[in-house]
Amino acid sequence: MSTLYRRLADELRAGIANGTYPPGSRLPSESELAERHGAARGTVRQAFTVLAADGLISSRKGTRRLVLGPALRQSFSQLHSFSRWAASIGETPGVRMVELVRREPTDLEAERLELSPGTRIYHLTRVRLLSGRPVMVERTAYVERIGALVGGIAADAGDESVTARLEELGVVFAHAEHTVSAITAEAEDARLLGVRPHSALLRELRRTTDPDNRPLEWSDDRYLGDAVAFTVHNSVRASTLIRSSAPSR
Amino acid sequence: MSTLYRRLADELRAGIANGTYPPGSRLPSESELAERHGAARGTVRQAFTVLAADGLISSRKGTRRLVLGPALRQSFSQLHSFSRWAASIGETPGVRMVELVRREPTDLEAERLELSPGTRIYHLTRVRLLSGRPVMVERTAYVERIGALVGGIAADAGDESVTARLEELGVVFAHAEHTVSAITAEAEDARLLGVRPHSALLRELRRTTDPDNRPLEWSDDRYLGDAVAFTVHNSVRASTLIRSSAPSR
DNA sequence: CAGTGGTCTAGACCACTGG
DNA sequence: CAGTGGTCTAGACCACTGT
Secondary structure, eight states, X not given: OOOHHHHHHHHHHHHHHTTSSOTTOBOOOHHHHHHHHTXXXXXXXXXXXXXXXXXXXXXETTEEEEEOOXXXXXXXXXXXXXXXXXXXXXXXXXXXXXXXXXXXXXXXXXXXXXXOXXXXXXXXXXXXXXXXXXXXXXXXXXXXXXXXXXXXXXXXXXXXXXXXXXXXXXXXOOEEEEEEEEEEOOHHHHHHHTSOTTOEEEEEEEEEEXXXXXXXXXXXXXXXXXXXXXXXXXXXXXXXXXXXXXXXX | OOOHHXXXXXXXXXXXXXXXXXTTOBOOOHHHHHHHHTOOHHHHHHHHHHHHHTTSEEEETTEEEEEOOSOOOOOHHHHHOHHHHHHHTTOOEEEEEEEEEEEOOOHHXXXXXXXXXXXXXXXXEXXXXXXXXXXXXXXXXXXXXXXXXXXXXXXXXXXXXXXXXHHHTTXXXXXXXXXXXXXXXXXXXXXXXXXXXXXXXEEEEEEEEOTTOOEEXXXXXXXXXXXXXXXXXXXXXXXXXXXXXXXXX
């Protein structure tokens, strides 16, 4: 379960968060940490790699690692689940169910979910609330296997997190691709969110896959323009951000 | 310069791009690659780490690594430079100079650039074009040291890339933080981009720092809503994406 | 110059996959 | 079951930093 390098990373992360290693300070050297924990240098380096991937520290040959700042980053699961994200920022998540149907996929859905001809999908439309205020319209297509589970969940769970329940049922969300663009509110968007048509919305197209890269869901989420922003850290060494020439349809 | 693990990573990346390892196929095992190149297994693993960070492959205990797809990812420098990005998608970049001034920073600029009291900034406003069409308004504040160089560049370079010239002059851009949100076009935005006021724009706030995390520039870029989208790959293991509760001012 | 991180080697044991 | 990736050790040499 918990490995040594992960425990070292957690300890360092905690030290950054609690002020032991404030932003701008230097972390202990690899050899010092290795000796202190009775670990090999390579293991300590694995721990540092985790923190660097989170944008918490930077490193240069010849000097100890520099602390950049406390953890702003949210975990994959917070990014994936609206409910968890809401909880992490101290807001109360809410849901207004709009529709759940089982139907034939559109061409776009079939392509993004890599469906064989003839298979069906479950399509869920909901309005998500933060402390009672509508902030996002969610339109998600689930592959049939997952959608069958969603049917049972969404029916009775009220404002519960679909993501959390699916994970309890053994569904593993491993990778996601998020495409963010600006869009003008359509009539239905405006009605569901309680804003004027043509208001500026932030659109997130999300495709989530399992550990073997098999698609699980494909979602078109539209946020109020002033309700949300997405932040990315990148560096010369590691980056996952792409700027593409146009929103993918 | 070029290290063994980077050469291995490049070779594997090329194999994925040219069809030797098509999406969905499995890569050679660590031990096989190690033996074939006379390298240690740890070195091969370093190479795989690079590809995984780019979202090109996934791995699970017990099976060979899976090829996810060809490289969609753009490099840090393409993300950082509009001109390089334009070139990478086959468009001709253009620039319309609006203003370059040396002045006192606003409070926000002073904070984001970590300025000492009394220092000044250079503020550059430009309209960026793709194949002659205005697609983005760029408003960038440079720290004084960099701005002095920008003054010379922007004056005579025409449609040349400021970023590329700064790098030739020895400025090293190492980290960046991008925050993306939706915003309504203000009067000046609408005029510069040739759209109606209140159109939906995609706003990118960008803060770029050097290898020691010292701020170099802080920019507010506003794209036509249908001109651009940002895409992020993330996974349970590595992610750099944040969803924050509100646009940072 | 001593200290540091970057790279690389050559082993080891384990948990997991798939036939 | 053999093969694979995940973790970990214990070394080594180098380039770079800061004094």
